[in-house]
Amino acid sequence: MALPLPPGLTQNEVAFLAEMEMVTVVPRQRLDSIDLLGGKTPQLRPPHRAQLPLWLALLLKKQRRANIVPPAWMHPASLAEIIHRETKEDPEAFSPPPPPPSRALYSQPGTARRLNPSYLDDFTQTQPDSQQDPNSILSPPFLPSNVAESPAGYLPYHWLEVAEALLTHAGDDMPAPAGEVRSLLRDLVEVRAAKMRSSTSALEGFGDAWLTLRGVGAMELAENRAFLAGLVDGVRKIGASAEATRREEEEEARRGGDYGGDGDEDSDEDMGL
Amino acid sequence: MSYYDIDAILTDAEKIPCTFQIDVPDLGYLDNQPGHTLKSGSRVALPIWLAEMLAIANTGAVDMDDPSQSSKSFITFDLPPALGNDVVQALKADPRSVPLRDQSAHFYALATHMMELSEEPELSAVLRKTFVSRAAEIALHARKVGGGGSSYHGRDGGGGAGGKGKGKAAKEDNASNLGVGGAGEDFLRGLDEWERKLFRSAHDGTKASKEWMENVKKR
Numbered sequence: 001m002a003l004p005l006p007p008g009l010t011q012n013e014v015a016f017l018a019e020m021e022m023v024t025v026v027p028r029q030r031l032d033s034i035d036l037l038g039g040k041t042p043q044l045r046p047p048h049r050a051q052l053p054l055w056l057a058l059l060l061k062k063q064r065r066a067n068i069v070p071p072a073w074m075h076p077a078s079l080a081e082i083i084h085r086e087t088k089e090d091p092e093a094f095s096p097p098p099p100p101p102s103r104a105l106y107s108q109p110g111t112a113r114r115l116n117p118s119y120l121d122d123f124t125q126t127q128p129d130s131q132q133d134p135n136s137i138l139s140p141p142f143l144p145s146n147v148a149e150s151p152a153g154y155l156p157y158h159w160l161e162v163a164e165a166l167l168t169h170a171g172d173d174m175p176a177p178a179g180e181v182r183s184l185l186r187d188l189v190e191v192r193a194a195k196m197r198s199s200t201s202a203l204e205g206f207g208d209a210w211l212t213l214r215g216v217g218a219m220e221l222a223e224n225r226a227f228l229a230g231l232v233d234g235v236r237k238i239g240a241s242a243e244a245t246r247r248e249e250e251e252e253a254r255r256g257g258d259y260g261g262d263g264d265e266d267s268d269e270d271m272g273l
Numbered sequence: 274m275s276y277y278d279i280d281a282i283l284t285d286a287e288k289i290p291c292t293f294q295i296d297v298p299d300l301g302y303l304d305n306q307p308g309h310t311l312k313s314g315s316r317v318a319l320p321i322w323l324a325e326m327l328a329i330a331n332t333g334a335v336d337m338d339d340p341s342q343s344s345k346s347f348i349t350f351d352l353p354p355a356l357g358n359d360v361v362q363a364l365k366a367d368p369r370s371v372p373l374r375d376q377s378a379h380f381y382a383l384a385t386h387m388m389e390l391s392e393e394p395e396l397s398a399v400l401r402k403t404f405v406s407r408a409a410e411i412a413l414h415a416r417k418v419g420g421g422g423s424s425y426h427g428r429d430g431g432g433g434a435g436g437k438g439k440g441k442a443a444k445e446d447n448a449s450n451l452g453v454g455g456a457g458e459d460f461l462r463g464l465d466e467w468e469r470k471l472f473r474s475a476h477d478g479t480k481a482s483k484e485w486m487e488n489v490k491k492r
Contacts, residue, residue, distance in 0.1 A: 006474060006477070010481060011481050011482055011484075011485035012485060015485065015489075164486065164489045165489065168489045168490050193416060196412075197409050197412040197413060197416075198409065200405060200408055200409050200412070201405065201406070201409060203401075203405045204401065204402045204405045204406065219482065219485075222478070222481075222482075223478040223479060223481070223482045224475075224478055225478070226474035226475075226477065226478055227408075227412060227415075227471060227474045227475040227478060230467075230470060230471045230474050231404075231405070231408050231471060234381065234404055234408075234467055234471070235401055235404060235405065237381075237385050238381065238384070238385060238388075238397060238400050238401050238404060239397060239401060240385065240389075241385070241388045241389045241392075241397075242388070242394060242397045245392065
């Protein structure tokens, strides 16, 4: 029995995963720390702020036991700046994702280090005495991009889902009228959708077909995944026979020049290491 | 394409013009001369699945006078009229205004299959460009038809097809009929099978997003 859904996540599933993002909460009642699978939630002692996962924050908000602090990038001024950057400054690429959290590096004044260095970083540049951290945070929803301290002017990966959830359930906590923020968000959605459509023109020319999707949000990916995959697959099929001829010619040239060479050099499993 | 793939089967049923290289007794009915022999050199339209078998196989007959000519194929074939020169020139000029479905409902599949059988580098480049530019147009229509908002008219309005009925206001329309109103309907009617699949996936994505946005309240 074939599954009728296209491959990948649906919008509802993406929204569900986005609820794992951490947000800042201002509790109104005391709440003890809860033991969850991912760790213990912090103790809530009003009026101190705390970071909770979005699903828990929404639950407490519904029960009127907490208020949610919207992240800085959701402020209308920040959204307007992002829209400006998307349309005027860089109409080709999407706006960059937020930089990873960093702190000052006291041993070398004037420089900063990443808070959670990943094993991909060059360790001589960051903390020289740190080990490879197996718990380093690499990807959303575990990057702290929706807490109050997150930098403004950057759209994190789950921007649309988190923004819609906060507008719907915590609209009174917004720094500006929810309607204004919502209309700016809609504008942003349209701008980026148009940009996604026009980015496919990169496939027109001869040569390898690839698209850059840096900075694209989760919901936009879910929406366009089937279309983009179909598009790239179509381009592949159109070029398939030319590609096959090119490969044969390459093989001939290689085999012709290396008459006594062993056949293992052509093996696909050999990565040339 | 796989053996059981319906689109592959339908594509292979398309006919291409073939020229017989040998005389075949009793096949005269293919050329409106029943009972007579089909002469070498007569042109007949045969479906691709038959034409490619006959073109690739050789007769095996040995020509005693000239042994180097001993294997001759039964037929030679040309590109179908759907891929003819005027179509290619029209596609080079403006890919978005050519109704591909009128040429062949399986235009791209047909072209890909023909390119497997014979080298056509120019066709490959033209087709790639055509496919990509039409795909951008398809995505645009999918968004409009899916009831997506048109509050922003920045970049996509200038996309070379301004006369294609963009005057349609954004509607709260969730119907998934192809081509609702406007001159965009002509474009959507001219899509071939690959493009229709693309349209469907783009449209489904937009529709699902819109549904999700509206349902956020209910959760």
